[in-house]
Amino acid sequence: MALAVVFGTILVVDLRALGIASTHRPFTRMSRNCLRLTWSAFAVSAVTGSLMFITNARVYAHNTPFRVKMVLLALAGLNVAVFHLTRRAAPWRVGTRPPRPGGRVGSAPASRSSYGLASFSRDA
Numbered sequence: 271m272a273l274a275v276v277f278g279t280i281l282v283v284d285l286r287a288l289g290i291a292s293t294h295r296p297f298t299r300m301s302r303n304c305l306r307l308t309w310s311a312f313a314v315s316a317v318t319g320s321l322m323f324i325t326n327a328r329v330y331a332h333n334t335p336f337r338v339k340m341v342l343l344a345l346a347g348l349n350v351a352v353f354h355l356t357r358r359a360a361p362w363r364v365g366t367r368p369p370r371p372g373g374r375v376g377s378a379p380a381s382r383s384s385y386g387l388a389s390f391s392r393d394a
Contacts, residue, residue, distance in 0.1 A: 272318070275311035279304040 283304050285291035292300055323330055330336045 272311040272314035276308055276315060279308040279311070283308075 282292070283301050286293070286295070286297055286300055
């Protein structure tokens with residue numbers, strides 16, 4: 271359930287960053303509301319995932335899909351860090367499309383890496 275909340279809220283923020291959905295709401299307010307929920311759900315997922323990993327660490331360490339999942343998780347985290355440290359959300363007002371360098375380029379990889387993680391969750 272927590273993982274579904276993480277991916278769902280990331281999708282909402284990405285669609286707004288791409289200028290596809292929720293253009294009637296300011297990006298900063300919508301992002302702030304969604305990302306609080308995202309980080310809370312991510313914390314629950316991290317704790318439960320760590321507990322599951324601890325139970326069978328030797329098997330998971332040699333599992334290729336698990337390794338790919340960890341690489342995708344690191345890339346997704348790096349993308350989030352770059353996006354949040356370099357974006358300028360001030361011009362993203364109601365009804366406007368995001369500025370090209372930050373919005374569209376930064377959010378598309380976030381969606382791909384997030385859903386890549388979801389697809390590897392079944393195997394790892």
